[in-house]
Amino acid sequence: MKQIILRAHPQGRPRADDFAVEEVPTPVPGPGEILVRTLWLSLDPLIRFALDETVLTGAARVALGEPVYGGTVSRVVESHHADYAVGDLVEVRSGWREYAVVDPAQQRMGFRRIDPAAFASPNAPLSAALGIIGMPGQTAHSAVEIGRVAAGETVVISAAAGAVGTIAGQIAKMRGARVVGIAGGPAKCRAVEAIGYDACVDYKAPDFEAQLAAAVPDKVDVYIDNVGGDVTMKVLPHLKMKARMPVVGFISYYGDGMEAPGPDRMPGFLRFVMSRSLEVRGFAGQMTGGQKALDDLAQWVADGKIRSIETVVDGLDNAGTAFADKFGRNDQIGKLVVRVGKE
Ligand SMILES: NC(=O)c1ccc[n+]([C@@H]2O[C@H](COP(=O)([O-])OP(=O)(O)OC[C@H]3O[C@@H](n4cnc5c(N)ncnc54)[C@H](OP(=O)(O)O)[C@@H]3O)[C@@H](O)[C@H]2O)c1
Missing domain, CATH: 3.90.180.10 (Medium-chain alcohol dehydrogenases, catalytic domain)
Incomplete structure (x- = not known):
């Protein structure tokens, strides 16, 4: 073999x-x-x-x-x-x-x-x-639960075109939120919008910050973070007071070790966590979501609510x-x- x-x-x-x-x-x-x-x-x-x-x-x-x-x-x-x-x-x-x-x-x-x-x-x-009826689905389900995504709220999701992002965006839409994705490149952004996201912002574009500001005029209630790094630092100024931030992953640093090279960004991050009273919570999706998430996801897929x-x-x-x-x-x-x- x-x-x-x-x-x-x-x-x-x-x-x-x-x-x-x-x-x-x-x-x-x-x-x-x-x-x-x-x-x-x-x-x-x-x-x-x-x-x-x-x-x-x-x-x-x-x-x-x-x-x-x-x-x-x-x-x-x-x-x-x-x-x-x-x-x-x-x-x-x-x-x-x-x-x-x-x-x-x-x-x-x-x-x-x-x-x-x-x-x-x-x-x-x-x-x-x-x-979708497995670990990434459980993770997306947990992220939306932990973020307490509610109808009428604005949710931003990084790595929107990835496994977790494509599922979390669909669940957040089901809950009646306005959902804005972040992805790399125009083709990916169009794919994200085709899934049902209200808008998608290209973090590789030179005008990423302007695109983001235009996409969230009412600021952000929930930021589901899959990537960390530059993208997250640029989302932070758009978060509302007491915004929720489920931390799913930090793929922009994978392979760099625990202390990535470059300037220490912790002060900038902690300033927003403190001054905006952010609720930042990491979690292990498979354990947090458990069987309940799998059952919900299977039902929603069977009902054609998510795909x-x-x-x-x-x-x-x-x-x-x-x-x-x-x-x-x-x-x-x-x-x-x-x-x-x-x-
Ligand atoms: N907590 C948990 O239990 C749990 C479970 C599953 C996954 N995760 C984490 O959740 C995240 C997403 O997982 P996934 O399964 O959805 O991954 P995936 O399907 O592999 O998608 C990853 C996405 O990350 C984006 N990306 C890669 N490098 C990036 C960078 N430097 N800056 C910004 N975006 C970058 C890529 O999109 P672009 O082409 O748009 O850059 C890609 O679509 C990962 O961080 C993963 O480790 C956590």
Whole structure:
């Protein structure tokens, strides 16, 4: 079988040649274990944390020569466990490989059985278990809850074209808010508006600050932050007193370590937190959202209130390039998944 290993620890932004494809024997499951075949692989920003030589945050760690860490939707093809039959579907963090041996008793985060009936419609393809009816969906659901998004309010969402952003924007619209996205480039902004955002501002444009000011004339009640960095520093002056700021992630710094190079921006950030009485709250979306978020999301998708938006890459061989693009060129819209095997 094929697998993709970590060839070099990325320095800053990951590059396609940090990864290498190799052929290895298909593993053999022992007592209590199952052999799964990967159907879909999820390329999430959190994988970046696992690739550093010295891991600063996150539970997972990938050593050189090991298969890269990541969530999958997989089918059981051999079972030595009473609760799992051949043909069953599971979500499992089994990594960038075609087959994996899994011990269900050892699984914690990111492991669940998938009911195929819940993914039978075109609105909810099986890959949506890694997106809108999965961890990014739970995260978007939690962000809107933590932000207490209400009808008539103005919500700004950074990384609006990403997995979390495309879902959070749809949920905030369902709640009757005016939703403004921030994304990189005119094409991405048009895609964000096509999802249902009221407006989208291009943070790569030279007049980003003027575009942003024009898009939020009544100031901002909730800022759902996926990126941190320059974008966030430019949103802060537009926040109302007591604005809520759910901190989902800070992708603009990933790979820079905990103390990024450059000037210390904490004074500017803390000035706004204090003087505007901001409510800033970080959270782990999967745990905060839990089963309630998955149930809500599945229902909203079934009712046609929200929809799954994905970029699909074909073939495990292309996972490294697609993952590197996430931090560079990035023309991906919605949840990025790799089709590894036929369903
Ligand atoms: N707290 C949690 O439990 C949790 C769960 C899931 C995700 N997260 C975090 O939430 C964020 C979004 O995740 P996701 O799954 O939606 O990611 P995604 O689908 O990979 O999208 C990431 C987006 O980030 C934008 N981006 C990349 N570098 C940037 C930069 N330097 N400045 C501004 N934007 C940049 C890219 O958009 P452009 O092309 O528009 O730049 C891209 O669309 C990440 O920070 C992730 O780590 C947190």
